[in-house]
Amino acid sequence: MADNSSSVLDRSRTVAGPGYNRWLVPPAALAIHLAIGQAYAFSVFNKPLGALISGDTAKPAPDDWTPLQIGITFSIAIVLLGLSAAIFGKWLERVGPRKAMLASSLCFGGGFLIGSLGVHLHSLALLYFGYGFVGGIGLGIGYISPVSTLIKWFPDRKGVATGMAIMGFGGGAMIGSPLANNLMTHFKASAPLGVAPTFIVMGIIYLIFMQFGVWTIRVPADDWKPAGYVPSTEHNDLITTANVSADNAIKTPQFWMLWVVLLCNVTAGIGVLETASPLIQETFSDAAMGAGKGVTAAAAAGFVGLLSLFNLLGRFFWSSASDKLGRKVAYGIYFGLGILLYALIPTLGHNLQLTLFVAVACVIISMYGGGFATAPAYLSDLFGKYQVGAIHGRLLTAWSTAGVLGPLIVHYLSDSRKAEGFSGAAAYQTVFYTMAGLLVVGFMANLLVKAVNEQYYEKGPVTIAAGAH
Amino acid sequence: MNPQLNSSAPAADGGSGGSVVLAWLVVGLPLAWGVSQTFLKALALFK
Incomplete structure (x- = not known):
């Protein structure tokens, strides 16, 4: 899109004045x-x-x-x-x-x-x-x-x-x-x-x-820069002071490792979100829990609502925590802890431990939200802030991919199990074990993230105008 | 050279504490309403 006009919409007209x-x-x-x-x-x-x-x-x-x-x-x-x-x-x-x-x-x-x-x-x-x-x-x-x-x-x-x-x-x-x-x-x-x-x-x-x-x-x-802000002088390979353009970023293995990280995180989260309502109703049904003690449709809707709340809270909590933990460690937690919790869900369902089941699902979904929210800061650490918005935009194709593939995988796996005669938690067992497997892939991809090779750095100082080409 | 801005400095172009509070209310009130609606729905799980 061309940008030849000079209007209040232009970047130059949105630069903050003193005291903003x-x-x-x-x-x-x-x-x-x-x-x-x-x-x-x-x-x-x-x-x-x-x-x-x-x-x-x-x-x-x-x-x-x-x-x-x-x-x-x-x-x-x-x-x-x-x-x-x-x-x-x-x-x-x-x-x-x-x-x-x-x-x-x-x-x-x-x-x-x-x-x-x-x-x-x-x-x-x-x-x-x-x-x-x-x-x-x-x-x-x-x-x-x-x-x-x-x-x-x-x-x-x-x-x-x-x-x-x-x-x-x-x-x-x-x-x-x-x-x-x-x-x-x-x-x-x-x-x-x-x-x-x-x-x-x-x-x-x-x-x-x-x-x-x-x-x-x-x-x-x-x-x-913020008043009193002094960039850390402590050397950290994964936090660069250099800048990488969006076009160069996608040539780096780091970008594609993060693409896999986001793909795995989102696909696994969809595994919970897509199955939440039927899973909890079928696992904790009247037949399993006793007459009148099963999870009703209204209670299942409440469970979905609770997951939404933890999705929201996780986005802020985990992303903020990553400022202290470091991005790589934060994703290590999302995936490492996630693998255990995803694998635990079928067992908790089988043992009819409703409270623990709900608690585990809430933690899982908080980390799903955290994975979304931590991505821009991770990109900024690795590629600098020069074109981080554009790089983030390209990373979001992983979300689109997961948004289409995730539900297909989830429904295929659960429908297959149901066709084999499984019900309740057992019907969703392969879904959760597969998602745990995906998290292993995400964990490995995150482990492989190293500092970006200097050959991809922009040479000399960069300005916003330089991003126009 | 642009002046170093202080995020907590008095505002010169609409960045006063009052503006900040107002801005947060504009987005905070709908969000609080949405969260309260969701929370009420979630209570059904514990009944």
Whole structure:
């Protein structure tokens, strides 16, 4: 994208003046992530979208959309998230966060509006194009838009800063889900199940809410540093003072090791998230626990909610902890402890230890969130802050890959076990052992991360303008 | 040479403590609402 205009959106116009308080930047970033995090709550529309013609979620009409058709909308959005983050990363570094955030808000809000037309006309293609394609581009640009800015404002607390923002993505689903439910109830009388007007209102709400981030964000001056901040002089191979461009970063083995790390972390997390509700209901059923003592559908929904909370808390907690522990050690914990906990889940289910089962799942999902949130700081440590947003964008293709592969693997494995006659925890045993195996791969990949070879460093001082080529 | 900015220094362009509190409220209130809704739903697990 060309950037020939001179407007309030330009990077040069967003450089903070003297006295700007850097603690205004995390709320600006959160405004974007809280909005786009709604994507994780898309499943709240699954049943209503599948009954637009019949008007009864319990009895879909033959022409109503199937769960698979509806699910593809979310898959398109996640794939576009990774692709757009990878494609627009360098553009973002050049034009700055404000223009990128505005583009994100227009795509995300616009995606809802186009999607509402698709719902109104019962056009699946329009829903895919609106919420999936256009909205997905908004997700990708929005996700990476505040990352490098936060790292530049918080060189002393990179994990804390990016953890706060990425925590917002986890929190977005918690807002998006009840908001959608309330709106659909409100509009139930005016449109089939209230879905189309809900899409319109949510599109407008998110478009407006994201403007808070657009107009609050500032970038620091090139030579700014926090008062009293003295970069550590202690030598650490894994924290560079040099800079690597996005184009060079993807030529390094370190980038691809981290790609595998993120792929394994996300795929394993999906193993829990995809199976959480049926797993806990089938494992701790009335038949296993005794009449009236089994986990009900409402309690299972509560379990899913609890996992969402720990996903959110883990993003902030683990990412902040990585500032003290170091990124490599932090990922070593996510994977090392994760292997044990994933392998433990089937046993806890078999022994009907519900409390421990819930506690272990919560810790697992907190580390899943931690893996997401620690990635930008890890990249910044290894490649410098020059084009860290663009490098992060390219890394997110691992998320897209996991977002498509993860559910396929999980459903294939659990369905196969069920077809063999297994039930309860036993039906999901191979899922969790496979995920533990994936974590072993992630653990090894993390172990192999070494300092980036100097041949990839940018020669001489780098400026933001240099990223324009 | 740009001035060294102090993150805790008095604001000259809207970065006062009040602005920071207000900014955090703008994002904190919806987040708190979402978390409370999720927490209420999660309580069903312990009933």
